[in-house]
Amino acid sequence: MTIVYVIGLDIGQHELPKTIRDHILNADVLVGGQRLLDRFKTYKGKKTVIKGPIKDLINRIKDELESGRTVTVLADGDPLFFGIGKQLVNLIDANRIVFHPGITTLQAAAAREKLSWENIKTVSLHGRDNLLPLLQTLISHDMVGVYTDNTFTPSRIAQKLIKTGIDIFSMTVFENLGERNEKISNLSLSEAAQKDFSPLNFILLRRTGHPEIPLKIGIDDDLYIHQKGLITKKEVRAVGLAMLSIEDHHVVWDLGAGCGSVGIEASLLSRKGMVISVEKDTKRCEMIRKNIKKTGSWTVSVVNSTMPEGLDRLPEPDRIFIGGGLKNDIKILEKAASLLKTGGRLVIHTILLKSLNQASSFFEKMSWPYSITEVTASRSQKLAGELYLRSLNPVFIVTASKINEY
Numbered sequence: 001m002t003i004v005y006v007i008g009l010d011i012g013q014h015e016l017p018k019t020i021r022d023h024i025l026n027a028d029v030l031v032g033g034q035r036l037l038d039r040f041k042t043y044k045g046k047k048t049v050i051k052g053p054i055k056d057l058i059n060r061i062k063d064e065l066e067s068g069r070t071v072t073v074l075a076d077g078d079p080l081f082f083g084i085g086k087q088l089v090n091l092i093d094a095n096r097i098v099f100h101p102g103i104t105t106l107q108a109a110a111a112r113e114k115l116s117w118e119n120i121k122t123v124s125l126h127g128r129d130n131l132l133p134l135l136q137t138l139i140s141h142d143m144v145g146v147y148t149d150n151t152f153t154p155s156r157i158a159q160k161l162i163k164t165g166i167d168i169f170s171m172t173v174f175e176n177l178g179e180r181n182e183k184i185s186n187l188s189l190s191e192a193a194q195k196d197f198s199p200l201n202f203i204l205l206r207r208t209g210h211p212e213i214p215l216k217i218g219i220d221d222d223l224y225i226h227q228k229g230l231i232t233k234k235e236v237r238a239v240g241l242a243m244l245s246i247e248d249h250h251v252v253w254d255l256g257a258g259c260g261s262v263g264i265e266a267s268l269l270s271r272k273g274m275v276i277s278v279e280k281d282t283k284r285c286e287m288i289r290k291n292i293k294k295t296g297s298w299t300v301s302v303v304n305s306t307m308p309e310g311l312d313r314l315p316e317p318d319r320i321f322i323g324g325g326l327k328n329d330i331k332i333l334e335k336a337a338s339l340l341k342t343g344g345r346l347v348i349h350t351i352l353l354k355s356l357n358q359a360s361s362f363f364e365k366m367s368w369p370y371s372i373t374e375v376t377a378s379r380s381q382k383l384a385g386e387l388y389l390r391s392l393n394p395v396f397i398v399t400a401s402k403i404n405e406y
Contacts, residue, residue, distance in 0.1 A: 001096060001303040004061060004071045006079045008102035009036060012178020020100055021164060023072050029064050031057070032074030035200075045320030054084065060093045065096065077104035083145055101221065105202045106145050109174045112184060113204070120145045120204070125152040131160050135298040138169065138273060139215070142207040154203050158192035165293035171201035173201045217241060217265050219232035219295070225287045226259035232323055232349060236395045237262055240321065243347045243373070243399040248272045250318035253337060255307060260288030262321050264297040275300045276314055308335030320346045325355035330362055337366065340402050348398040353367060359398045371402035 005023040006221070009016075016024070024030065024040055031048045042200035050057060063073050072232030078101040079085035088097055109321050110117035123133050124147040131152070137144050148154060154173045161169070167189065175183040175198040186228050187195070218234045232240065240262060246252060246269035257277035267275045277300055279285050285304045292300050303310060308331050320336050326348070340346055356372070363370040374396055 002065045002070060004065060004073060004092065004097050006073045006075060006085060006097060006099045008075050008077050008079050008083070008100060008104075009039075010102040010178070011105060012182075016328050021099075024074070026070070027072035028069035029061075029071045031061060031071060033076075036074040036076070045135050045223055046311070047392055050084070050329055054087050055061045055091065058087060061088075062092060065092075068153070077102050077107070077262040081106070082122065087235055105174070105177060107148070108177050109145065109172075109202050109204060110179045111170065112163055112174065112177075115143070117145075122147070123335070124151055125157075125287070131157065131164075132274060132299065133166065135164065138205065139167065139296060139298060141269070144169075144205045146203045146205065148201055148203060149380050150199060150314065153199075154192055154197045154201060155195055157203065158187075158189045162189050162193060164298055165289065166294075166298060167283075167299060168207060168211070169205045170306075171207050172204040172206065174204070176200050177202065212294045213262070215268050215295045215297055217268060219261070219265065221261075223294075224259050224261050225290050225294070226261070227284070227287075231259050232262050232394055233377065234261075234396075235392070236349065236375050236397070237265060238348055239349055239373065240397055241265060244319045244321060244345055246270050246319055251315050252276070253278065253311075253317045253320045253336070255311075255320065255322045255332060257288055257302075258323060260291050260300065262323060263288075264291055265295045266321070267299045270299070270319075272369070273299070274315070276317075277301070278303045278305055278310065278314075280304070290303065307332045309380075311335050311339055316341055318344050320344070322346070322348045325350035325352050326358050327355075330358050333359065333362055337362070337402065342402055342405060344402050346400050346402065349397050350398070356398065357398045359400075362402045367404065368400045368402060370398060372401070373397040398402055 007020055018121055019098045025043055027045060029048060033050050037047050074140050075083045079099055079103050095303045106117055106122055121137050121141040122142045122145040123137050126147060126149045158171055158231040171189055171192045172185050218238050221231050221234055246266055248271045250270045250273040252266045252270050252275045254277040254298045257263055257279040260277050264369055277288050282304055285302050288302045318341050326333055350356055374394055376394040378391045380387045381390050
């Protein structure tokens with residue numbers, strides 16, 4: 001049985017143990033990035049540069065193995081830590097793979113800064129088209145290491161973070177680790193946003209502060225920036241979030257988001273997903289953005305759009321919340337229902353009987369199972385030196401599950 005050897009090269013390492021060097025120089029086929037292949041100029045066999053779809057490359061490796069040729073794959077650091085190792089194991093019989101890990105960039109960077117690297121949460125942005133994995137991680141971690149690429153460079157990442165409203169992290173950029181021109185720069189995000197860096201880099205983001213309001217379920221109403229009276233009260237908000245039954249990977253829509261309170265607290269539940277708050281009023285959108293910054297709920301995206309026209313462009317939702325009733329028609333409900341994933345949930349808050357009847361009739365027509373919950377909450381206030389309970393407006397919560405295509 002022909003074996004593929006996967007060699008993790010240490011940062012800046014040019015002298016290899018003889019057994020490892022023999023696996024490289026005696027292989028029929030040597031696979032790796034151009035930079036790593038260039039380190040072995042005396043190699044006489046076939047070189048294959050890693051580029052294009054990884055699955056196609058691994059299929060070529062399988063073909064070489066089936067032909068009886070020996071293959072060695074070069075990687076940076078540990079091939080099983082944000083490297084090619086996982087894909088190789090998924091597509092090639094693991095019994096035919098032998099790994100020789102090296103020191104990772106993360107380990108080397110932590111050593112330079114004298115940090116215990118088990119406390120650093122690491123994210124790779126290789127091949128990504130957005131910063132969502134990084135934003136998800138920054139919410140709950142104080143130190144985050146980032147593997148960058150040619151698209152998400154340190155300066156672009158800093159620019160994106162600033163645009164998102166993040167100003168409570170610093171950035172350390174490690175350039176050319178292990179090489180003679182190694183450089184380490186400790187910068188603010190605004191400083192990093194203005195600089196150019198070597199393509200060979202790794203960054204470490206370190207928390208320098210905390211959001212003004214801790215992100216949790218049931219944030220007091222007066223801590224949100226909002227128009228007077230136009231906010232889903234925290235007692236009703238908590239019940240609505242429970243009815244949504246959000247899982248950590250879900251995409252959640254908050255339609256008619258107002259000041260964004262429901263979507264912001266929903267983001268705490270969909271930590272590996274995302275929340276999209278849709279609001280047509282420009283001033284309210286600005287309120288949502290300010291509330292996102294205050295709470296550090298950076299996985300919430302704000303969309304300033306009318307509905308239902310703007311919904312087609314959004315990622316497909318697992319959960320939809322509609323606040324403020326259904327107004328004078330059910331076009332928004334119809335469109336939202338058509339775009340909701342099968343198996344998803346839709347929750348409507350309303351104080352109007354007309355909206356309650358419209359929602360009930362729609363779900364009856366669609367044969368979707370639904371329930372109605374009335375939430376009546378009272379809050380204590382003082383009167384003549386004594387406490388009494390003052391009732392809030394009762395709210396109807398309609399919860400429906402999509403069991404068939406609309």
